[in-house]
Amino acid sequence: MKIFEQFERSRGWSGDETLVLDQVRRLAADRIAPRAEHHDRTGEFPWDNVRALNDLGLNALFVPEAHGGAPMSYRLYLEVVKIVSEACASTGIIYATNFHGMKPLIDFGSDEQRGRLLPRIAEGGLGSLAITEPDAGSDATGMKTRFTPDGDAIVVEGGKTFITSGDVADLILLFGKWSEIPDPRQAISVLVLEKGTPGFEVVRREEKMGHHASSTATLAFNGCRVPRANLVGAPGDGLRILLASLNKSRPSVAAHALGIARAAFRDMIAYGNDRRQSGRRIVDYQGNQFLIADLASELAMTEVWLDHVAALVDGGSSDFGIEASIAKLRASDLAMRMATEAVQLHGGYGYCRDYRVERLMRDAKITQIWEGANQIHRQLIGRSFVSK
């Protein structure tokens, strides 16, 4: 692991950032990782971990100071996601989803909205991002949820599916179509739906292959009256906000996937150095060394690329969509490959629940599907090289 330790030392974290990272690493090692197997087995929502993250004030990392936060760099936020996800992928995605849901409000909301809504998140509230519908997955523009203005309110009718933390969130950033705009793409709009709004219903929670402790909900909006004051931007601003927001949430899911990849790599190396067959350690076989070499190289390169994307964001760039897609694509494909190879290297033991790699393989799969399935990212990246 020397190369990764050296890489970590070279990253130049400030004193304050080092303090945060040390606290997060301790929390992940002492409390989050030891409970991950329990949360995976029972599917209990990890409220204990959410409280522990909030005790460190981790939501405040991305909330502006004026609204109760203590913002630090995007790179630091990504590293926190990575560390928490390495310890427990479910907890990692719950934390990251607060950012995914609330960052568009931070970037595109009015001062009044930020001042009214963000302190709840800075204090530890849960956020959620609701885009997907049963007939609108990869093509989100096909969404049917309808926003109809009615005096000081907007009436919301429709439903969303696969919404991370949708059943437990305090604030849901909800995309739908403005009834008075006929063009289906230009009609996309976005508002904040607050917990307890009458007409809001949790229809079901999915039973999933992995991420058992992160809830994934189907939601219905039966004539929910949302104050007009909760509309983010103007009617029809939704698609622009959606695309800009995904550019910042995709590196975040890349960090989550890299957390899983790091965990699988660690377990693979530890087991391979310990397990002996035919009188030699598993890692002594050259075929396995070649595999480890490929995976270590890929892990190192993907970590560096994610830092590059973070530097673009922290530097104020707004043109980093393809870089974000590359990070998401490579990190998630790596997480899946790393976890699968880690199971393989554990032999039959890897297929059994006694070893963490079994969970990591189940947790890794979704990273290739959400926040734009990887086919979509390949299209986006490929298209960017086609001359106009």
Ligand SMILES: Cc1cc2nc3c(=O)[nH]c(=O)nc-3n(C[C@H](O)[C@H](O)[C@H](O)COP(=O)(O)OP(=O)(O)OC[C@H]3O[C@@H](n4cnc5c(N)ncnc54)[C@H](O)[C@@H]3O)c2cc1C
């Ligand atoms: C556990 C979980 C959590 C989630 N959390 C959230 C959340 O918090 N908020 C939210 O809004 N959504 C969430 N999602 C939804 C997720 O983003 C979608 O599942 C994803 O975008 C894919 O949409 P789909 O499932 O409808 O698949 P489809 O779009 O139907 O795609 C099916 C397959 O076809 C491929 N495909 C589709 N279009 C093309 C194309 N043009 N070219 C080539 N291949 C194509 C896809 O890559 C995929 O392999 C979550 C999903 C899961 C399972």
